[in-house]
Structures are given as C-alpha cells and as structure tokens.
Amino acid sequence: MLSYRHGFHAGNYADVLKHAVLLQTLQLMYKKDKPLVYIDTHAGAGGYSLEDEFSQKTGEYLDGVARLWQATDLPESLQMYLDNVRHFNGNDDELVQYPGSPAMVDMNLREQDRMVLHELHSTEQEMLADYFFGDKQVQIVNGDGLKGLLAAVPPLERRGVVLIDPSYEIKSDYDTVADTIIKAHRKFATGVYLLWYPVVDRDRTEGMLQQLKDSGIRRQLRIEQSVRADSNEFGMTGAGMWVINPPWQLDTHAEAMLQYLKPLLGDADGSVTLTWEVGE
Template sequence: MLSYRHGFHAGNYADVLKHAVLLHTLQLLQKKEKGFVYIDTHAGAGGYSLEDEFSQKTGEYRDGVARLWQAPDLPPSLQLYLENVQHFNGDSDELVQYPGSPALVDMNLREQDRMVLHELHSTEQEMLADYFAGDKQVQMVNGDGLKGLLAAVPPLERRGVILIDPSYEIKSDYDAVADTIIKAHRKFATGVYLLWYPVVDRERTEAMLQTLKNSGIRRQLRIEQNVRADSDEFGMTGAGMWVINPPWQLDTLAEEMLNYLKPLLGEADGSIQLTWEVGE
C-alpha cells in the first residue's frame, strides 16, 4: 500500500466520475446552511502536475479529463466538474494540473464547513501538509484512514461526507473497507458515504459490495462505468462509486453523467450501471 502514488492515475476516467459525483454531493448538501465535515480516508497529495514523470509515464489523464477539457457539449452534470478543474489550472488554457479530492473540496468549502484528511504515505503527507499549511479548516491525520474514520465519527456537526478511496493494492482492503463502513455507519447513520471501487477482479469487487448490501444499511446507490468488458487479464476495466445516503437528485445527475461519459471515455464493449441496490 505504501508504494501507491496516485500521481500515476490522476485525471483518469475513474477520477472523472469520482470527482464529478463528489462535487455534486457537496453542492447538494450545501443547499442547507448548516455546516458539515468532509472526511477523506486516503487523501493523497492534494493536487498533481500532469507534466511530471508520474502522469507522463502512464498518460492516463489523456483518456480521462483531457477528453472533457475542450468538449463543446458537456451536460450540466459535468460542467461543475470541468469548471473546478479549469479553476485549478488558473489562467492557463492548457491542462497542466489536476486537483485531487482535497483540492476540489477546498475550492468549495464554506466558512462553516471543515475537512479531516488522512494519509499514510510519507511523501504524500508532506505534499498535503504544504498544500494546506496554515489552513484552520483542515485537520490532517498521518495514519491509517480506515482506523481514522472510526475515530472521526460521529462529528459534532452531525452532517458529513466521507470519501473512502483506498488503492486496493492489498487484497484485504476489500474486506477492511466493507467492515469499516458498516462500523462507521453504526456510529454515524446519517452521513453520506462515497466509496470508490475499481473493477479489476469482478468477483472480489462484488463480494465487497454484497457485504454492504447484506448489512441492513438502507439507501445504497451504485454508479459505475466500465470502459471495457470485464476481463481476467491484468488491469482495471472499470470503476464506480457506491453511495450510501445519496442526497436527493444525485441519482438523476449521475445518470446524465454516465450516459455522456460512456461513449466519450469507453470502448465499444463498455457499459454503465446506475442501480439502487438497496432502497429506503
């Protein structure tokens, strides 16, 4: 797990969906004046250069955010995402920087909101600390984010968005993630839980999601894009967001996103899923 660096994957197709869903979740919660806490279990470095060796080595952003950068026909559900990426790039017309989840949240944080960011990788910790130096709305925790989540809930605000976004490099992550979410939900049942998951081994992924479905937790929504058909070969073929307690209208926005992204980012044998796996 400590070898994982998100810079290799920043701005790829999975980030597009993850961050578009995250931003709309924040926006929908901010329709109420009361503040909330954003908890990130695997915060990363904050932001990423798309010109550095990590991004250039894989080039994954070219098949992700770069395809949206100059798109003339973005639907409203993706305009918020692109506006935030453009803002992060400042006055440049070129796509040279990509905001990680903490940076995106930071750009949309109100005075009454706050962040709790967990990161275990020492280099990412240093970069995150530099990014948020002196920011009193941000609490940084250098440690295991899953353990940290259980310590951070329930928050004083009684409103919260929790992003769980591990690397899944260690196979036990799948079980640990499901177990942690179930325990966190028992302590903080009204929080919005955003679980990002990869589709590398479909059987393993579905086993994790089935554990959540069997937990007795209500209101679980699957938002998934597979850029190609499931495969036994090496590599990720898709990714999704599993949302517990999605705010009203998130499913409608997600449907519009997926329908647009499917032909733009996916191959001919790709697919999308938008399913209420557990209802009210």
C-alpha cells in the same frame, strides 16, 4: 504496502467519475446552510502535475479529463467538474495540473465547513501538509484512514460527507473497507458515504459490495462505468462510486454523467450502471 502513488493515475477516467460525483454530492448537501465535515480516508497529495514523471509515464489523463477539456455540451454536473479543474489550472487553456479530492473540496468549502484528511504515505502526507499549511479549516492526520474514520465519527456537525478511496493494493482491503463502513455507519448513520471501487477482479469487487448490501444499511446507490468488458488479465476495466445516503437528486445527475461519459471514455464493449442496490 505503501508503493501506490496516485500521481500515476491522476485525471484518468475513474477520477472523472469520482470527482464529478463528489462535487455534485457537495452541491446538493449545500442546499442546507448547516455546517458539515468532509472526511477523506486516503487523501493523497492534494494536487498533481500532469507534466511530471508519474503522469507522463502512464498518460492516463489523456483518456480521462483531457477528453472533456474542449467539450462545450457537458451536462451541468460534468460542467461543474470541468470548471473546477480549469480553476485549478488558473483558468488557462492548457491542462497541466489536476486537483485531487481534497483540492476539489477546498475550492468549494464554505466558511462553516471543515475537512479531516487522512494520509498514510509519508511523501504524500508531507505534500498535503504543505498544500494546506496554515488552513484552520483543515485537519491532516498522518495515519490509517480507515481507523481514523472510526475515530472521526460521529462529527459534532452531525452532517458529513465521507470519501473512502483506498488503493486496494492488498487483497484484504476489500473486506476491511466493507467492515469499516458498516462500523462507521453504526456510529454515524446519517452520514453520506462515497466509496470508490475499481473493477480489476469483478468477483472480488462484488464480494465487497455484497457485504454492504447484506449489512442492513438502507439507501445504497451504485454509479459505475466500465470502459471495456470485464477481464481479470488487463488491469482495471472499470470503476464506480457506491453511495450510502445519497442526497436527493444525486441519482438523476449521475445518470446524465454516465450517459455522456459512456461513448466519450469507453469502447464499444463498455457499459454504465446506475442502480439502487438497496432502497429505503
């Protein structure tokens, strides 16, 4: 159950899209001065070395963030993403570190904002606690993030961005995730929910997303890249972000991201999708 370590996958093509969408969401939310809370259900370790055994074993970042590293023609949203990764690397020319979602948010957190980070894996949680030691804007919860989400909403700020980013190691995770988001939305209907999902078994993924579409929740946006054609035999072929209550213009920025990333990260059979699955 707790064998998953994100270090194997840090900086891969799925991370590129996930973190670019997350950062753009925050920037659009920051157009209002009012405080907000960032809630992460599966926070991980905070940051990752691309030179350690996990990253070196898979080399997934080479087909992800590394392909953007020297780019000079990025759209605004992807440039913001790359600027954050460069900052995490001390603005050096060499790509050796990759920021996880909490570190991405931390680099952009305003004084009036706070973070609630959930992590169940004991080793990852210890690394996360070390990373944010003494930071009064950050609350770290060692426990089940889906249960923690229901306890954390509605927040006092009444404004929030929630990232749900499970490993989907257990098949029941798909149903549990959809059920949790529906329950959380009932308690905090104005929150922005960012659900990351893999495409490993397309039918299973679409079953989870269909539960959300059938829930009666309005304003649901799909942002997805498949780097190759769907297959149930060769692992993850794509990944996406399912966004409930996206801030205004996120769809426009996401379209620019996808059109740039499609030829850069995908093969000839790859595809991108930007669809309002549920409207107003």
